[in-house]
Amino acid sequence: MAAEELSNKRVIFKDYVTGYPKEEDMILTSATVPSKVPQGSTAVLLKNLYLSCDPYMRGRMSKPINRSYTDAFTPGSVIIGYGVSKVVDSGHPDFSPGDLVWGMTGWEEYSLVTTPKGLTKIKYTDVPLSYYTGILGMPGLTAYVGFHEICSPKKGETVYVSAASGAVGQLVGQFAKLMGCYVVGSAGTKEKVDLLKSKFGFDDAFNYKEEEDLDAALKRCFPDGIDIYFENVGGKMLDAVLLNMRVHGRIAVCGLISQYNLTQREGIYNMTSIVTKRIKMQGFIEPDHKHLYPQFLEAVIQYIRDGKVVYVEDIAEGIEKAPSALIGLFTGRNVGKQVVLVARDR
């Protein structure tokens, strides 16, 4: 039977970006894709259900100068990112039509994935499938390893999380509470600050945009200092945190979102604290810790089922909304994990 053609809306990366990304840096187009994988190939054809908007994608939009751990997007090609998909056709022994998977896919309705090694079959479907872009996907594992492996937390320690209501931050705060820590988060709106306290169980929270003096805000929230800082934003916040760390404090450097779109980055001036307070500051990326995914999945699915951890998502409906959803991360428009719903079909 000859493959019929499926119509396929796609989001194309226009060209390298400097400064803040704009919707116009991505172009919505229409194309078609054969409904079958090429005969004899080991490709899989995916119907994309959810696409994930993640801050690291900004890095892939920049002209490649220094090699990084991710490659740049190719101008004129479809945007690539995490997603949740259903297998439509497969030439690969590990995947069959109907399988639900999560992993790297295209920002389009259907994706032909020629080397499906970046795809994981979804084991538990008693939770929203979109969770595999967030709490049970890359951001979830990031929060889990970042907090448990990099921060070496102990019961009773004080923990500060920036971008605390986001995909990663809301989980770090909840993991820290489960560990018996005192947890404070910051976020950029009153609504988010309320969420932190009422929904995620943070002990305290503040709106960093309304603080004239970040050092003073941290001193108010942590009169005895910070044992653990989970760093999502960088810049001025990091500088203020350095002044408020306790002796032998740890900083897990997960991301520096406040710097991603600046053409001139902010300087960090308080490095002296690293010596005087004997601070350990450690960067990490989730792909280095993939081997912990099975352990993470079992732990977190149980937390979800037991109601010990909750997760807030911000779902944009329709692939047309993907560009604005992505750029919204950099102005804090998302409340919780930013997802794009492409198709409801499970």
Added chain:
Amino acid sequence: MAAEELSNKRVIFKDYVTGYPKEEDMILTSATVPSKVPQGSTAVLLKNLYLSCDPYMRGRMSKPINRSYTDAFTPGSVIIGYGVSKVVDSGHPDFSPGDLVWGMTGWEEYSLVTTPKGLTKIKYTDVPLSYYTGILGMPGLTAYVGFHEICSPKKGETVYVSAASGAVGQLVGQFAKLMGCYVVGSAGTKEKVDLLKSKFGFDDAFNYKEEEDLDAALKRCFPDGIDIYFENVGGKMLDAVLLNMRVHGRIAVCGLISQYNLTQREGIYNMTSIVTKRIKMQGFIEPDHKHLYPQFLEAVIQYIRDGKVVYVEDIAEGIEKAPSALIGLFTGRNVGKQVVLVARDR
């Protein structure tokens, strides 16, 4: 028998310092001290033989604002620092006249130490006694724990040391060579750079003052990047190093001497590397690792006896020279460990 009085030249701390310290910030005075400890006390009276000039002393000259791990000097009082001394009289059961000790003493010819818990009896005297201000004292233990405990070095890794010819740096380089690492150092004069290569066995070295572009200098010396950076200077050097670290690199933050005298510190702009390269950056101070002193002493005395490690000292003769020797650290006038010889008497 009544105690006779000994004449006692002393170096007095004049007042808190901003910016670079000057000789005039310290005043040479003459006083007297009784030749016996007060009856019934557990004090010891020391005759100081060598005094140590150490960069951290600059911190003690600043007006205390943020509590640090060292207290500020008291204006009008004698300068305090590490030294090597001979016990003249003792009311303490652990010390007897004639004992040689190293530890905290005053910048004066004789010091009455009322609580001698900061003093260590010298076990090996087949090396220059001044070594207990350097290779066998605080800077030695700093290099030893900083490199072995904080850097987690492995054979074959690339190591970069700044202020490499100094009290700490020359040892870090030699420890790294003994470990089988590839070692490059930087220093501020041609003479020091020559020393690094000819005397301390560094694989390569450069004069950072003659490099227009520190990033380019590091790329030249480390075409495949740096696994371990032993940080002594901070500022622009740290920023350039961050661009040249390898994935999973480690930075031991020992000191930031380039920043100690600035009223406006330099910013660090390349923090993004901490995430993309998954760098661990860790501050440490020697007092936290004192329990390793016995192990360190046995290892390093053997290295010295076997000629596996050498040590260069810069000895200023006479206590009058102490102020200029101290301030010379901050312009790089010292070649090797800066010591002040107060009295030759062993």
